Amino acid sequence: MTINEIQDDLIEDFSLFDDWESKYEYIIDLGKQLSPLDEKYKTEENIIKGCQSRVWLHAFTEGDELRFEADSDAIIVKGLVSMLVKVLSGHKPEEVAHADLYFMNEIGLHQHLAQTRSNGLASMVKQMKAYGLAYQSINQ
Amino acid sequence: MLVEQNIASIDIAKIRNDFPILNQQINGKQLVYLDNAATTQKPRQVIDALSGYYEHTNANIHRGIHHLAEKATSEFEATRRHIQGLLKARLPEEILFTYGTTDSINLVAQTYGRKFLKEGDEILISTMEHHSNIVPWQMLCEEKGCVLRVIPINERGEIVMEEFEKMLSERTKFVSVVHVSNALGTINPVAEIIKKSHAVGAKVLIDGAQATSHLHLDVQALDCDFYAFSLHKLFGPTGMGILYGKENILNAMPPYRGGGEMIKEGTFEKTTYNELPYKFEAGTPNIADVVAAKSAVDYVESLGIDAIADYEKQLLDYATEALQSLDGLRIVGTANEKVSVISFVMEGIHHQDIGVLLDQQGIAIRTGHHCTQPLMQRLGLAGTSRASFSVYNTIEEIDRLVQGLHKVRKMVG
Numbered sequence: 172m173t174i175n176e177i178q179d180d181l182i183e184d185f186s187l188f189d190d191w192e193s194k195y196e197y198i199i200d201l202g203k204q205l206s207p208l209d210e211k212y213k214t215e216e217n218i219i220k221g222c223q224s225r226v227w228l229h230a231f232t233e234g235d236e237l238r239f240e241a242d243s244d245a246i247i248v249k250g251l252v253s254m255l256v257k258v259l260s261g262h263k264p265e266e267v268a269h270a271d272l273y274f275m276n277e278i279g280l281h282q283h284l285a286q287t288r289s290n291g292l293a294s295m296v297k298q299m300k301a302y303g304l305a306y307q308s309i310n311q
Numbered sequence: 312m313l314v315e316q317n318i319a320s321i322d323i324a325k326i327r328n329d330f331p332i333l334n335q336q337i338n339g340k341q342l343v344y345l346d347n348a349a350t351t352q353k354p355r356q357v358i359d360a361l362s363g364y365y366e367h368t369n370a371n372i373h374r375g376i377h378h379l380a381e382k383a384t385s386e387f388e389a390t391r392r393h394i395q396g397l398l399k400a401r402l403p404e405e406i407l408f409t410y411g412t413t414d415s416i417n418l419v420a421q422t423y424g425r426k427f428l429k430e431g432d433e434i435l436i437s438t439m440e441h442h443s444n445i446v447p448w449q450m451l452c453e454e455k456g457c458v459l460r461v462i463p464i465n466e467r468g469e470i471v472m473e474e475f476e477k478m479l480s481e482r483t484k485f486v487s488v489v490h491v492s493n494a495l496g497t498i499n500p501v502a503e504i505i506k507k508s509h510a511v512g513a514k515v516l517i518d519g520a521q522a523t524s525h526l527h528l529d530v531q532a533l534d535c536d537f538y539a540f541s542l543h544k545l546f547g548p549t550g551m552g553i554l555y556g557k558e559n560i561l562n563a564m565p566p567y568r569g570g571g572e573m574i575k576e577g578t579f580e581k582t583t584y585n586e587l588p589y590k591f592e593a594g595t596p597n598i599a600d601v602v603a604a605k606s607a608v609d610y611v612e613s614l615g616i617d618a619i620a621d622y623e624k625q626l627l628d629y630a631t632e633a634l635q636s637l638d639g640l641r642i643v644g645t646a647n648e649k650v651s652v653i654s655f656v657m658e659g660i661h662h663q664d665i666g667v668l669l670d671q672q673g674i675a676i677r678t679g680h681h682c683t684q685p686l687m688q689r690l691g692l693a694g695t696s697r698a699s700f701s702v703y704n705t706i707e708e709i710d711r712l713v714q715g716l717h718k719v720r721k722m723v724g
């Protein structure tokens with residue numbers, strides 16, 4: 172599946188919810204389902220500092236695919252992180268670098284990306300794309 | 312619908328009516344605003360004064376001889392006398408207009424501190440200080456080689472007075488402590504701190520950012536050398552603060568910023584400085600907000616600070632009991648003397664999740680470290696959730712908070 176197909180799937184999933192509770196319960200579930208990040212990757216180097224919650228991001232390649240694993244100490248952010256991983260992990264570095272992430276906006280979660288200081292999500296997206304660019308130039 | 316409440320001579324329905332912002336829906340629910348320690352909402356009287364200034368009065372102050380300039384100057388200076396009254400200061404010249412508490416503290420550190428403190432001198436602050444009352448002193452210590460020492464607190468979040476007394480010596484030259492903790496709500500025994508500091512010859516600054524909307528103030532009775540606060544936490548406009556200083560000390564201090572208004576005579580060779588308070592008010596000040604601030608003080612005085620304090624105490628007691636009834640909730644900061652601020656943690660739930668899920672329910676609280684990271688480290692916490700109550704909050708809003716937290720627990724726990 173392409174990055175946009177995964178985004179469209181998520182948008183469709185969220186279109187089923189008609190109240191905030193079921194939407195956030197789903198995000199919390201996604202957070203709980205996210206495979207735990209190995210403690211050895213929870214390093215200062217991998218941390219994306221938000222003001223309130225911490226996000227760890229580990230990037231690596233498998234073949235020509237860029238993969239991500241991530242974690243957070245707050246469950247809602249972890250759910251959002253899990254969506255970003257779902258969308259961006261397992262694609263070519265150049266696809267990640269140039270991805271247009273529209274799903275957060277479409278499912279009404281854009282405020283979580285806009286709050287620049289209250290969580291590390293906006294920085295996380297930036298960092299994921301930076302990894303894309305970095306691995307793209309390594310491959311070239 | 313509001314239940315009729317007339318506790319302690321507070322007419323809550325009438326007061327809520329004065330605050331237009333409260334009457335709105337957030338995420339489809341009636342707003343419950345419990346972030347008053349960050350900033351209070353503004354009554355209609357302040358909003359009208361602010362727009363009225365721009366509609367009828369706007370002019371630059373102190374220099375113009377036309378009608379509007381004189382009117383603006385007179386309204387600007389009227390606020391100074393009002394603040395003098397609020398603080399019970401001896402002279403209006405002891406009231407300096409700044410941009411806020413942070414600016415006021417920086418002014419003292421950069422003028423009094425740079426002129427009078429030297430290498431090896433000790434500056435005392437407490438563990439519960441806001442970053443605004445830590446960083447300016449760290450900067451000064453770095454420049455002058457002074458030593459910053461931190462007064463410990465106990466488990467309830469109170470300054471340990473015996474330890475404070477042990478720290479005082481002839482090396483102590485400055486003591487800067489918060490009147491009321493923004494993160495814990497603790498009211499510190501500042502009168503005693505001031506007295507004991509003066510006994511060793513130290514000057515004292517009190518950070519009153521969180522105190523002015525809750526407590527009766529009298530800087531002469533307190534005998535503090537400086538008192539700093541912001542108007543936006545006292546129902547007034549943002550971007551406007553006060554530094555009170557004793558006249559003789561302010562006179563001995565060099566100016567802070569150079570520019571217009573603060574000079575008496577200027578040539579390219581030498582400038583002589585204006586007298587108090589203008590020496591410290593370089594440039595065109597925040598005239599509109601200063602003028603509107605008078606209405607904020609009027610508003611507080613029309614309700615009466617004692618009536619406000621009585622009412623808020625009832626909110627605090629009710630909320631403390633109601634929150635404690637929640638499973639796994641622990642209140643952080645249980646001082647004997649507190650204002651209506653409650654910090655808490657919930658077992659197994661990150662404070663950010665609490666904030667996000669309450670916001671979905673129309674309830675505004677603050678979560679995080681509250682700009683008191685060293686305090687959070689001392690308490691062994693990454694952060695807390697903080698509900699802070701003002702005179703326009705109600706018992707029903709506290710019930711909404713408690714119900715909201717039950718829902719958070721159900722969803723996350």
